[in-house]
Amino acid sequence: MTVFRMLAVAGVTAATAATLLPGVAAAATAPPVPAGATFVPVTPKRLLDTREGHGPVGPEKFVSLDFKNLVPANASAVVFNLTGTNPTEATSVRATPTLTGDSSGSSNLNLAPGETRANLVTVALGQSEPWQGGVELVNHNGNVDLVADLAGYYVNDTSGSRFTAGTPQRVLDTRTQGGLVGPNGTITVDLSGVLPATATAVTFNLTGTDTTGSTVVTAWPHGTPQPTASNLNLEPGDTRPNLVTVAVGPDRKVDLNNHVGDVNLIVDVAGYYATDRGDPFFTVSPVRTMDSRTGPSFGPGESRALDLSPWLPASAKTVVYNLTATNPTSATFVTGYPAGTSVPNTSNLNLVAGQTAPNLAVTPLGAGGRLALRNNAGRVDLITDIAGYFGPAPTPCDGQSCLYAWGGNDYGQLGDGTTVTHGSRVVGQVAGIASVKQAASAMDAGYVLRADGTVWVVGRTGETNQHSPQPTQIRGLDGVGSIAAGWREGFAVRSDGSVWTWGDSLTATQVxxxxxxxxxxxxxxxxxxxxxxxxxxxxxxxxxxxxxxxxxxxxxxxxxxxxxxxxxxxxxxxxxxxxxxxxxxxxxxxxxxxxxxxxxxxxxxxxxxxxxxxxxxxxxxxxxxxxxxxxxxxxxxxxxxxAFLTGQDMxxxxxxxxxxxxxxxGLANVTDVAGGGWQYGLALTGDGAVWMWGSYSAGQVIAPGMSIKYTPTRVPGLDGARVTAVIGGGSQAYVLAN
CATH class of the missing domain: 2.130.10.30 (Regulator of chromosome condensation 1/beta-lactamase-inhibitor protein II)
Incomplete structure (x- = not known):
């Protein structure tokens, strides 16, 4: 039987402690123009153990983690170790910021009946009621107990640390140095040779092998008390990895404790957080980017490059993703690495025949935003679910014809690098796009025609790619003179008078x-x-x-x-x-x-x-x-x-x-007008003011400080922007400005 050292948390909603963790004040603030988030590590803290009070989570049921009293109001995402135990059936567990529109098919944890397994999770926090400040853990089949241990969180300011990724570097292998770690044995890993003095946390792949008992392994900052938490769960004979993010002190050392029996431990450093270098983090709602079960599986020794540009901007340098392997025909290991580089002597997943296992991975991207995956032996299916990325903030549009947006963002249609809808999101710039000639909007996406005749999309991109939180170019289109939007498809008229369309993919076809x-x-x-x-x-x-x-x-x-x-x-x-x-x-x-x-x-x-x-x-x-x-x-x-949409006082x-x-x-000298789905209308007047009206169902489209009315109300946050056009969408709205 696997042994856990756990702190009881009763009730359906966990994380009810009243202590506010370090960061900014708890006062609500509007998210800034997209600049990314920085990381605040914490000493591992137990948030949830459903075996104490709540009981198992049933099929298609969920348990909520409430972080409102644990992290500051401007926290955008959390990092925690999620453990599943005592599953009665084969199941998957997903962490999601909201239960609405949660249909990406992604998962964070895969469990066989009776299995105990952990996986690190990075997930956005809910940003609007009733999901504000929370994460939902959803079980798919049977009953399962869930345990969550907080490792840190991301804040939308510069008070935290930024991430630097590198080629995975092995810093510990007790099989060749030090020998097995015995029962209740603790070893110290000195990382001062690989981390700068300004480091606040480290991310590494922790692998346990040659295990003689059912045990847990815990990582924590050296020189501090061992926490009630766990990072790796092992059964006799297991070889199993798990990604770990843990705070480090000035000595840059981490302690590892084995609870029961003997085990060999391997540590491969993937990167670190520091106050004086690195890149901020951009959160995306979980999105499945590859599932080889729908195509050819990976063969022995096969490497395959994945193009992530439909989901990530060109500025992305490192991707955070959940890597799941299933249907292996033999014992194997899987490695993620930057496409176009040599395969490192490390692994992200270790498997035996017939096993299904996930592991969170943090991997630098190769040329063209590509990630490579390599399978060592036999055949195996691989699945990738993106959780976010590290990279510099997209270059702001500081020239002519920029696009601004506000409202719903479930598909990334605001173009701020995330797929998080903020209840207090001010009008902000769609990053990474300039020289805009025309814009159009479908229900969940914006389409942009640039002055060079190319067409770009931000938001929902169809069943093939799902969504893109940064402008992504539509393939096969140039020389375009005008565009239009349908329900969930776009249209373009080329200079030769032909018409082209796209919707379920990023490739246009001729009508x-x-x-x-x-x-x-x-x-x-x-x-x-x-x-x-x-x-x-x-x-x-x-x-x-x-x-x-x-x-x-x-x-x-x-x-x-x-x-x-x-x-x-x-x-x-x-x-x-x-x-x-x-x-x-x-x-x-x-x-x-x-x-x-x-x-x-x-x-x-x-x-x-x-x-x-x-x-x-x-x-x-x-x-x-x-x-x-x-x-x-x-x-x-x-x-x-x-009448709800006519601007009349009904x-x-x-x-x-x-x-x-x-x-x-109430409107005169109107120069442009747009209709927004079923919800609202927009108008632009000659003085540059933007006006909005509509039904109360348009509540999520309004900007902060604005209430929706049947008659025109001025949209705040556009002072100084020389607006030239208004564009209405579904739950989002756009303006074109110089």
Whole structure:
């Protein structure tokens, strides 16, 4: 039976101690413009032991770790050792900052029935209620007991230490020096030869082998009392590694204690934290970047390079990831290293045939943001889940045409290098992108057209890549003149008049049957293109007359019978719009909320029909939620459709539809307008002010110090920014500014 020395923590929510750990004051502060986080190590501290009070965590159940009274308010992520024991079935355990939108498929711990195993975890803290300041531990199958020991945390300021990675360096191997560590034996590892005097913590891979008993190994700073915590759990005959991050004192020594029996210990240093050098940390919500079970497994002696550029910026130098191996056909070990370099004489995972095992790894990246993995013997499947990265802060946009964002960030769509939604996130810059010509927004992503004709995405990037918290280039696109966004896909018009699209991957493909195109627009599942001859073409879903014809679908573009010469187009949820060269507006499709603006209470109007009483229109946009907006040549803004989104002061008893264009009150000299999903509208006035209105469901889109109203409210935080365009998304919003 494996023995633990543990401190009881009762209840479903753990970490209830009232002591605030070192860092900044507990007062709430807004996250800064992305500059990364620094690390504050602590003496290992037991947070949770479900065997004491709480009991096992059941299938698809969770236990919460509450850090609000343990770490400062500006903490962004925590590092802790997670141990699972007494599992009744084969299971996996994942650590996540929130239970909403947690569908990446990632895991932190894999356990066989009856197994006890530990793994180091780096995970973002929840940043909005009800997840604020917490981490959720979710069990997949059966029942399992969980133990958590805090090693440190990251803060969004410079008060902590930064990380320096290096080629793994073996500093201890008791098989060749010192011999077996006996029961309750403690050895001291002197790291002064590999750590600078300014080091505050060290990260190393700790491997136990030749084990004679069921034991635990604990690491802690030399010269301090041994904590009630553990880092490595071993059974007789085991060879098992675990990544360890532990504080060090001025002597730069670490003590290792073996509890029961004899064991050989191996220490491979991966890097260190110091106050005067290194790189800050950027957190990402767990994202699965490779699973060889869906492709060829790794063969004997095979190395494979993984391109992480879809998820990490070019500035990333070191990746933090959970490495899981499964289905090994023989005893083997797996090594992670920078692609393009020689394989080091170290390992990250040690396996026997048939075993499934994870280990957190910290590995420098090779050229082009690539990570290499090597399997030693037999065949094995490997899985990687990114938790974050170290690197310098992305270069800020200090020239012309920069993109700014605020609101939801579950897919990294704010471009601040993380996938953490901050309840107090001020308007901030989308880092790493400049010379922006145009921007568009899907529900969970922003698309950027640069002046050089390339297209970039930030946020959700489809099922293949999931998300990117930094701008990533769409492959196969250049010479682009304009872009547009659909529900979860993007469109580009190239200089040759061809149309290209992307969505489930970062590679664009051409839309067939279109040429001479000058503009493209998209609704939820229906897409529109404007040809240079003034005709409108549509393809996709024809529900509710969205194609402008009785057709229910059109896999290939068909012409929409709009009379006259069209100069611009827009797409709503299931409705289309066109502006004629005489300044009139025509609409067709769904009219459930009066979004066609034709004064009719018919739910569907298939034939393109003129919008009532509207002329001299210079710009038209549609929301994906049953509303549309038009700017007239005199600078007035007009709206119609769902009353929640029209900017009107809506009576509490309705009506809830505005079926003819109505002027948006309080706004004059409007130069740009945008619709934001189902939630809000945005407008830009000639004095550079940005205004927002919408339904109360748009709460996460508002900036700090702002309350959502049905009528226009000024967006704070943009003083001094020369805003030139507004872009509405789903739970996020963007502005383009000089």
């Amino acid at each position: 067939g049957g279109l040429s001479g195109i000058t503009q493209v627009a998209s609704g939820s599942r229906t897409h529109y293109a404007l040809r240079s001859d003034g005709t409108v073409w549509a393809w996709g879903d024809g529900t509710n007359g969205a194609l402008g014809t009785p057709a229910q679908s059109a896999p290939n573009p068909i012409q929409v019978p709009v009379p006259g010469r069209i100069v611009s187009i827009a797409g709503g949820s299931q409705s289309g719009y066109a502006v004629r060269d005489d300044g009139t507006v025509w609409a067709w499709g769904s009219n459930y909320d009066g979004e066609l603006g034709v004064g009719s209470d018919q739910n569907v109007i298939v034939q393109p029909t003129q919008v009532s009483g509207l002329g001299s229109v210079t710009k038209l946009v549609a929301a994906r939620s049953g509303a549309a907006y038009a700017i007239k040549s005199d600078g007035t803004l007009w709206s119609w459709g769902s 009576p509490s008893g309705g009506p809830y539809e505005v079926r003819v264009p109505t002027r948006v009150p």
